[in-house]
Amino acid sequence: MRLVKHSRTKIGMKPGAVVYVGEERQGPVLADVIDYTVDQLSEWQSGSLDKLTELGSSDSISWINLPGVHDIELVSGLGERFGLHQLILEDIVNCSSRPKYEEGGESACLILKMLYRTTSGELKNEQISVVFGKQWVISFQETKLDVLEHVRERVRKSIPRKRFMTADYLAYSLADAIVDHYFLVLEHVSERVEEIEDKLISHPEREDLEQIYALKREMAFIRKAVWPLREAIGAFERTENDLLNDGTRPYLRDLYEHVIQVIDTVETLRDMVSGLLDFYLSSVSNKMNEVMKVLTIMASVFIPLGFLAGVYGMNFDTNSPFNLPELGFKYGYFLFWGLVLAVGGGQLWMFKRKRWL
Amino acid sequence: MRLVKHSRTKIGMKPGAVVYVGEERQGPVLADVIDYTVDQLSEWQSGSLDKLTELGSSDSISWINLPGVHDIELVSGLGERFGLHQLILEDIVNCSSRPKYEEGGESACLILKMLYRTTSGELKNEQISVVFGKQWVISFQETKLDVLEHVRERVRKSIPRKRFMTADYLAYSLADAIVDHYFLVLEHVSERVEEIEDKLISHPEREDLEQIYALKREMAFIRKAVWPLREAIGAFERTENDLLNDGTRPYLRDLYEHVIQVIDTVETLRDMVSGLLDFYLSSVSNKMNEVMKVLTIMASVFIPLGFLAGVYGMNFDTNSPFNLPELGFKYGYFLFWGLVLAVGGGQLWMFKRKRWL
Amino acid sequence: MRLVKHSRTKIGMKPGAVVYVGEERQGPVLADVIDYTVDQLSEWQSGSLDKLTELGSSDSISWINLPGVHDIELVSGLGERFGLHQLILEDIVNCSSRPKYEEGGESACLILKMLYRTTSGELKNEQISVVFGKQWVISFQETKLDVLEHVRERVRKSIPRKRFMTADYLAYSLADAIVDHYFLVLEHVSERVEEIEDKLISHPEREDLEQIYALKREMAFIRKAVWPLREAIGAFERTENDLLNDGTRPYLRDLYEHVIQVIDTVETLRDMVSGLLDFYLSSVSNKMNEVMKVLTIMASVFIPLGFLAGVYGMNFDTNSPFNLPELGFKYGYFLFWGLVLAVGGGQLWMFKRKRWL
Amino acid sequence: MRLVKHSRTKIGMKPGAVVYVGEERQGPVLADVIDYTVDQLSEWQSGSLDKLTELGSSDSISWINLPGVHDIELVSGLGERFGLHQLILEDIVNCSSRPKYEEGGESACLILKMLYRTTSGELKNEQISVVFGKQWVISFQETKLDVLEHVRERVRKSIPRKRFMTADYLAYSLADAIVDHYFLVLEHVSERVEEIEDKLISHPEREDLEQIYALKREMAFIRKAVWPLREAIGAFERTENDLLNDGTRPYLRDLYEHVIQVIDTVETLRDMVSGLLDFYLSSVSNKMNEVMKVLTIMASVFIPLGFLAGVYGMNFDTNSPFNLPELGFKYGYFLFWGLVLAVGGGQLWMFKRKRWL
């Protein structure tokens, strides 16, 4: 969960340089291809640029999914074949791009951030770019996450595939799957907020502070990923491009609504997390107050009494009748305890009146 | 009062899937039907799709109220009959939709959130969707709350029903009833704010903190429900749709004003609640200060005195005339008390001057 | 000074129901009427609807002031005579309406809030509605406050009454008088801010906190009244209505400027009041620090000394030459005091170096 | 440095009443007049309305500077001669007007606030109004401040006076001189922020709090003066009025940029001052922590030791071999000191481990 990804290798490069920026990854990238018509569908994997560039020209819809963008050659090859601008290719392979919607000539590109939690609970984001033309869709993933599997499944099963027969609807479906995933992440945050809340009410601890702070940090991270989405999906929805069919527009509006809802929720959760911090701080103050009261009561009662005992432990010459005559009283000791009870009780009564007890 | 409703079952579904998302509910749903003309009115209940789909085609105005949206079949059937888009149906049955106004073909749909307090005082929200066409209005409720009863009563009683003879006015009346309900909720919050205020001024306690925090949370909850309303009602007011009659427009503007007033009040109350927290914290600080002063005064006065008593309790060999000669003084004890009064009194005077007493 | 006025009686009413919502008031309402031309003026009072409805049709300008809106019959009657929309009448008699400017047919309506302090110093707001047509102005007040008296006086005295011969200018004059009154309220707040500031610098007390909080609350109250004013007066200024004469427009722009200035001042004062709270809190922290230092110094100096005295008060068997040999020293007592001075002085020197003294 | 200027005398006046509102001032006002053409210039002073009203009709450019607006007669006379609207005159003589740009007929008026520090370091603002027509400029100052002297000097010296031969450029120059002055004030604030920062890092004191608060107040004051400037200068820049020459426009854009820069700086400084307060508070907390640690260490070490010494000062009957046998040990005293060192050292070691030392 880095807020600013390291991109030193990028500084000084020429703009439009298609250079992979992201965690180091290696190995060949095998594209998952689905090629379908209303009633037929073929699926295969390939890492060969030649086979992939043949796609997208027939009447079928071709969806190429690239689970990795570190194979620059493959990405550049696809870019050339499908007419993508250099700058778009640069954004696709630079995993710290900002979410956006960009159009150019025969294609449109949507760069999104996928938020997910690793099995160890760490929050991560991954860039997923969706490029589409009239008859083809290419999705670029940083790693082989299965978030798009749901869509793949739906493409396979929905026969006849009327809705899926336009590339824009397929692209929309991918974006929708990604945005839907945000709700999962937010739900998890929301549950943790509630857990911490319950904990704070019963007994706040120092580790709660660390958790609250971690939540706050996560919210900053999520927020940074989510805000630009509004603009990106908004531009996608409002575009006048021929690639967009009228039948898809209501779905895009719906998607936009979802993004707004995500943002609303993020803002509310941020508020909640700030509230948690205030609550924690107030609890700590309260507790300190309580601690201080105990100290004050104990000290206020027993320090004077200690002084009293000290007085009667003094060694003044009792031959003088004026020195410590109490020591010679028959009931001096009882008098002493009476004094102790009076002083101590008086103070307790005073503290009671101040509502400290 | 969950901020993010659990919607796991929804992830991975295709967009437009009409799947009920909400608290689990069962049992048949009986629609309340009112069918009226200017001077006639018939009322009946029915759970049969066949009877309901006959409505809305004659000259009378038909209002179908569905107190439950978990009966997917019924909702889908109505949707088909009255020409609602799949996505609107999805929003209607998904109880965590965002308030909005949507139009499509022959109908318009308003999705709203009803805020109310359960008898146990918990704040809840419930989705109410109002769909209307030329001659019909369908309202979908999550549960059978009686907030719309006022409107039903007015429809029954206002004879001749001139104003109610357009479906848009009836739809407006339903929305108005829901928005008016917000004021009740806010009033309740406002009263609690005042109670806590009074309490904080007299004697702040730890439980006040919890109450303030609960209020803060409620305000976040209300705010999340209220803000999108502005947009929704605003879109309703500004629409150019044929379904809206000119006579209804001033009412819509009035409704919009009410929404703005609700939002104003929510913001002001949020401010007030934050103010309460600050006030509480300041009070705690103040109190701690007071506690510390008592401790400091007691300790500062009696610890030195204790030392003094300790000095005269020492066992130095008094055979040497230089050791503790005071012990042999005839009035040594009085001298000691004089010293005690001088030291103690001096300190009290000093504390007085510092205004700590 | 309630933030949310109680309006329970209103819930469930039909929109446009002209029902008085406000503090309970009774007794007949006598309208103050001024009817004037450029050089003539007649003034009289009347509670009779018949007499009032005769007004506004001749060439003279008639100003009817209604010091009370609980007489629903009277208000409705005037509304019917002067062609006011039901919804406007509803807003006029509902004393918790939001400030706004509304037009309709032959008249325009301005709903404003008058802020004032009662003699007991409490801040109150009162709704004043100004409705005007071509030849008439009606002002509705909640109670008989004399804020409009200044205008009445000016109407009486300015002869010839060229400027006042258009109803819109008279309406503007009323609005101007109300807005001008805000400055008085803000000035009073400003003075109190300065008083508290001075007090905080010399010696902050707990009651200052309550005063700051009360100020904060007042600012929230004022803000809620003032913000909608901007929109209302703005709409008034920009309207294209025939009722507005070109000669009046510069005055409206001026009025709008005043409203902006009021809002600026409110925001600055809010800032100041928040600043006061921070200042108070910092002062309390500072003071606590000071208290703690005194405690720490006294305790750190005298507790060790008390231990020392305790040591020489021990009863070890001094027959053993190893036990407490100091007790037998000729100058043991002086040595003891030397030790006391060394320990105590050393600490004081240390505290001095830490700048605690 | 009052936030809300007292304007009680104004309440109840008719709008457009040209009444001086400001600090009480008396004595005659002598206008400084500069009348110049490209190569000629005459300068003189006059308090006579007759002489002044002759100006502005020839081909020369006349600049009348009025160092005082309490001479209502003079101001009104000039207003009449140069065709100023009543409301503009009212704003000119009311020294608590809001900065603005206003046009009317043959002239345009710019009302600005001049910020400056008196020799005693107090921040003050003064209203300067600049009115200009085709051939004349009149500037109204509250007092005879020399901020416009720079401009006067430049007019005198720049021969030939090509640029100055349009009144709008002269008016711009005056506004520019005023805006430039803000930088001086902000620079001074900036320097004080840095001083306090350095002080806080080395040794924060209570008086720093007062200084920070004073700075905060000053920033509120400056902000209130500066924000409306944006709008005023913006309106000046964008106006389509004939009085503005194309050659002057780039200068106006430049002036606008300066205003934006002033606002940016004000906002950044406000941020800095808030940061100072946080820093101060954190420092105080830190310091208190340190104080508490000293107290805790001293008390924790010596109170138990005092108890120990007390134990061996008890007077149990040592005839019983079970009572205080340690007192009879040959090396009892050494044992005691060993115990003291063990207990004290153990605690110090514990505190060391807790990093409190």
Next chain:
Amino acid sequence: MRLVKHSRTKIGMKPGAVVYVGEERQGPVLADVIDYTVDQLSEWQSGSLDKLTELGSSDSISWINLPGVHDIELVSGLGERFGLHQLILEDIVNCSSRPKYEEGGESACLILKMLYRTTSGELKNEQISVVFGKQWVISFQETKLDVLEHVRERVRKSIPRKRFMTADYLAYSLADAIVDHYFLVLEHVSERVEEIEDKLISHPEREDLEQIYALKREMAFIRKAVWPLREAIGAFERTENDLLNDGTRPYLRDLYEHVIQVIDTVETLRDMVSGLLDFYLSSVSNKMNEVMKVLTIMASVFIPLGFLAGVYGMNFDTNSPFNLPELGFKYGYFLFWGLVLAVGGGQLWMFKRKRWL
């Protein structure tokens, strides 16, 4: 890292005065010139105005880089030759100008701020102005920083130089290099935030506070430099000027996106730094709480015990059977220790129950 640069020498100057405002610098300024066509390139340095003004008229593209703007004569000479407006020249030599994009006649000017860290880690900003016409680009730097070296290198190496054959692309490349540099600065801040975070979790110290505050200050400084960039680059992107070629536009859009991303990151980092401060403060509160608990436990346990020991150290006359009979008990001492253990243990148990241990 000054927020407000000292510009006293500037006050009172006439607008458009080309006066160097910045750190004092001397010595001649040697311009770096690159003159190139698609396949040829010549590079040389010169401080002579005559040689420089010959450039820009042939078919080649000339890039003049001036590493210093204190040589007013040189700057003015270039300004005259290439037709720059006086006000633009003023902005170029005034090193505290606000970033902006300005057009005029045959040229366009982009004033930017370069952020960098000196070797001692101090954050500095430097103004870089880029002016370009059809065939020429002039860049003005405050000092000879090598940020533009990357671009120079790319110009040298990219053969054939198709893209670089328009001056606007070269200007864009310079701006891009500067904006890219921001990421380096932000990355550094981000790393420091993470370091401090880790430190705060393990053991917060006072010096962390100073570091957090320094970060906060840096963020204010960066923010002030970055925000105006948005407007400047935005204006650059949207301009309709003939100087901009269609091929360059996508690059400008990309540049704009980068600026937005920088701003996003700045805002997120600001949030993070504020979060750090809250975290620090909470940690300090927590720690104080812990300190207080230790003190309270020690004092509460041992002060009463000290009193107890004091009681049995009293010298009441034990001849009276009522005075301190415990002293004569055979097992009195054991009883005493039993009492000590009971009192001390009871308190520890109580503290345990309060979860203070």
